[in-house]
Amino acid sequence: MTSSSYLAAKADALESQDPVSPSQARAAQIPLQSFHLPTFPPEAFDAGLQSLILTSDIKLDEYTTLLKTEKVEEESQKAFDVPDLPSSINALSLELFSLGYPAGFLTALGNKLPKLKSLTIYSQLFGGTTPASRDDALAFIDGQSSLQELHLLDVFAPSGFFTSFASAVDPSLRFLEINYTYRHSDPQFLDTVPSKELAGFVENCPQLVGLTLSISAPDITNDEDDREGTEIGVRLVEKEEDVSLIRKALIENGPAHLFALDLTMFMLKPSEVGSVLEAQKDLRFLAFTVAIDTCDGLAEVVGILGMGTSLEVIEIVGVPGRKLVEKLKQGKQLEFEEKQLKCLAKRCKGLRSLKCSLLRTKVVEYTREGEDGELVKSGVEA
Secondary structure (H helix, E strand, O other), X not given: OOHHHHHHHHHHHHHOOOOOOOOOOOEEEEEEOOOEOOOOXXXXXXXXXXXXXXXXXXXXXXXXXXXXXOOOOOHHXXXXXXXXOOOOOOEEEEEOOOOOOOXXXXXXXXXXXOOOOEEEEEEEEOOOOOHHHHHHHHHHHHOXXXXXXXXXXXXXXXXXXXXXXXXXXXXXXXXXXXXXXXXXXXXXXXXXXXXXXOHHHHHHOOOOOEEEEEEEOOOOOOOOOOHHHHOOOOOOEOOHHHHHXXXXXXXXXXXXXXXXXXXXXXXXXXXXXXXXXXXXXXXOEEEEEEEEOOOOHHHHHHHHHOOOOOOOEEEEEEEEOHHHHHXXXXXXXXXXXXXXXXXXXXXXXXXXXXXXXXXXXXXXXXXXXXXXXXXXXXXXXX
16 A cells, blocks of 8 residues: 555545544544644543544644753643543554654553554654654554554664564564555665565564565656656565565564465565465465566466465566566567466465566456356456
8 A cells, every 4th residue: 555545545534424423433533733632522531432543734844843842841841742542542543743753752652552452653754863762662662562453654764773663562463564655756765665674573473464565656646747656666675685584584483374465575586485385374365576587487486376275366566577678678468378377276276366567567467257267367457
């Protein structure tokens, strides 16, 4: 999911709901122009409120000033204020806090919400810009011992932060999503993605059943001046050391019973896909990025996918080699041959959907149809 589509989904969900009284609300979204949370009405504590969304509406020129505010005796000058919150809240989203939080804010928030099951952190420097704010963010995560779902969407931090973050997450975590939206305007974008540190999450959370490590293409727009919305495709992590770390974590040191795995952030060799499938035998959903050197390269991939007999949904993001690029320039299409599809359908009897793209462009999709259960092309995108 890209940043803009995440926000759009949130907005659509909220706009589709009719206004409800505090005594009936199950979710609350609060735009903040400072780090002083409003006081909840008494009826909100009896309503069984489950989800809280805090969204930064702080002007950039005021943000730095708010972060520098020191605690003083006058109440009006405090850097933040977190009043009592309904104990029924078990899902929290923190959105668009681009520069992080004043030191102490997250710890105070965590003390008021000690039983979170789901946490979404979106579009920000979660650890802030100072050692104190970094320590505060890690203490907040360390205090969430009931966390089952963690979603980190376009979350950035200095080198080393995510290693500490991974160690602070409760090992009973069940679902983890780490996603970045590719930025065509930033030639150093991949250097900002903490790909070398993500293996720590896999190793420290042995009970994971769902894992997403991905880079999404930005949403397409019609604005010619919007480079992010007019250029297509993505680049993915190819550093051998980073790929090796995540592969080793999945095979040797991490969870043994994953049901859903999206590993499209990292470019794997076909043999590495096979080693992951051999280690993760319970997979129902698998998405991965793989190098495809020639138009015949899909045959090797299909042969390896046949190992995943329990697979129901497969997504392949291909990274074309030089020979394949030349063939594509000549009009050649990257598609599965009929015999390859039949072989895969026979080996993976529960397979319902197969999608393949080149760097998230030229998408072709197949679904199982008919009495014979054959995989039939169901869609093509440019």
